[in-house]
Amino acid sequence: MPAVVEITDLRMSYGGKVAVDGLSLEVAADTITAVLGPNGAGKTTTLETCEGYRRPHEGRVRVLGLDPVADRRALMPRIGVMLQAGGAWSGVRADEMLRHVARLHAHPLDIGLLMDRLALHDCGRTPYRRLSGGQQQRLGLAMALVGRPELVFVDEPTAGLDPQVRRTVWELLEELRADGVTVVLTTHYLEEAERLADQVHILDKGKLVASGSPLELTRGGTVATIRLVVTQPFPPGAPESLASALGAATELVVLDRHSLQVSGPADGSTLAVVSRWCEEHGVLPESLTLGQRNLEDVFLELTGRETTT
Numbered sequence: 001m002p003a004v005v006e007i008t009d010l011r012m013s014y015g016g017k018v019a020v021d022g023l024s025l026e027v028a029a030d031t032i033t034a035v036l037g038p039n040g041a042g043k044t045t046t047l048e049t050c051e052g053y054r055r056p057h058e059g060r061v062r063v064l065g066l067d068p069v070a071d072r073r074a075l076m077p078r079i080g081v082m083l084q085a086g087g088a089w090s091g092v093r094a095d096e097m098l099r100h101v102a103r104l105h106a107h108p109l110d111i112g113l114l115m116d117r118l119a120l121h122d123c124g125r126t127p128y129r130r131l132s133g134g135q136q137q138r139l140g141l142a143m144a145l146v147g148r149p150e151l152v153f154v155d156e157p158t159a160g161l162d163p164q165v166r167r168t169v170w171e172l173l174e175e176l177r178a179d180g181v182t183v184v185l186t187t188h189y190l191e192e193a194e195r196l197a198d199q200v201h202i203l204d205k206g207k208l209v210a211s212g213s214p215l216e217l218t219r220g221g222t223v224a225t226i227r228l229v230v231t232q233p234f235p236p237g238a239p240e241s242l243a244s245a246l247g248a249a250t251e252l253v254v255l256d257r258h259s260l261q262v263s264g265p266a267d268g269s270t271l272a273v274v275s276r277w278c279e280e281h282g283v284l285p286e287s288l289t290l291g292q293r294n295l296e297d298v299f300l301e302l303t304g305r306e307t308t309t
C-alpha cells in the first residue's frame with residue numbers, strides 16, 4: 001500500500017535558522033503516527049508543510065499522493081487539520097463555527113453527536129474567545145474531524161486537557177483508526193504516544209533521530225533502571241558505598257530512607273553489583289526490580305536531558 005504521507009529530504013528555514021534539516025519519513029495508511037521531539041524540533045513546521053500552509057524550501061512532500069500546495073483544492077476536503085492554537089474566529093459561537101466547517105464538506109458528521117462526544121454540548125452558544133483553553137482545544141479537534149477526513153493532522157491534541165477528556169480524545173483517535181482514518185499527531189505526552197501510536201518518529205533539531213513502533217524503540221537500549229527497596233532504613237554511608245561499587249557509569253538516586261534507584265548499563269552487570277552489594281553489607285531487599293524502559297527514557301536518551309529552547 002502506498003504511503004499516505006511521503007516526506008523526502010525536507011528542508012525548512014526561517015531567515016537563516018534551520019527548522020527542518022533533511023527530513024525523510026513516511027506514514028502508512030490506517031495508522032496512528034506520532035511525531036515527537038523537544039520544543040523547537042521542527043514538528044509543527046513539518047505538519048504545516050504537509051497541510052499546505054508552507055511550501056517546502058527544499059525536498060518533496062506528498063500527501064495522499066498530492067502536492068499539498070499545488071493540489072490544495074483537491075486535498076483540503078480529504079484531510080482534517082487541528083492547529084496548535086486558534087483556527088476559529090474569535091466572536092463566532094462554537095456551534096456556528098463547527099456548522100460552518102461542516103458545510104465545506106460533502107458528508108459531514110452529525111454536529112450534535114460530535115459535540116456530545118467531545119463534551120462541547122454545554123458551550124455551543126459560547127463565542128470562541130470565551131471558551132476555556134480546553135474547550136477551544138476540543139472545538140479545534142471537532143473542526144478537524146467533522147468533514148470525515150481520510151487523514152487527520154493533529155498538533156498536540158490533548159495539551160492542557162484534563163485526564164478524563166484526554167482519555168475521550170484517545171478513544172476517539174483509536175476509533176478513527178479502526179474506521180480506516182490515518183492519524184498524524186504531535187505530542188509532548190510520551191505516554192500518549194506509547195499508548196496510541198503504531199509508529200513513532202523522534203525529531204531533534206530538525207533531524208529524524210529515531211523511527212519505529214513504541215515496542216521497537218523501547219526494546220533493548222543502553223540504560224536499565226533498577227529500583228531497590230529495603231526492609232530496614234539504609235545504614236549511614238550505604239548509598240555512597242553502593243555508588244562506589246557501581247562505578248562512574250551509573251547514576252544513583254536515593255528516593256527515601258528505604259528505597260533508591262540506579263540507572264546504568266543495560267547488560268545485567270548493574271543488577272548483579274546491586275545484588276552482591278546487598279549481600280555483602282547485610283542489607284535485606286524487600287524488592288529489587290529491573291524497570292522497563294519506556295518511551296520517555298528513549299526520548300531523553302536520544303534528545304538529551306537539558307532544555308533545548
Ligand SMILES: Nc1ncnc2c1ncn2[C@@H]1O[C@H](COP(=O)(O)OP(=O)(O)OP(=O)(O)O)[C@@H](O)[C@H]1O
Nearest residue numbers: 014017018019037038039040041042043044045046
Ligand atoms: N514563523 C516562524 N518564524 C521564525 N522562526 C520560526 C517560526 N516558526 C517556527 N520557528 C522556529 O523554527 C524552529 C522549529 O519550530 P517548530 O514550531 O516547528 O517546532 P516544534 O517542534 O513544533 O516545537 P514545539 O514543540 O515547541 O511546538 C524553532 O526554532 C522555532 O523557533
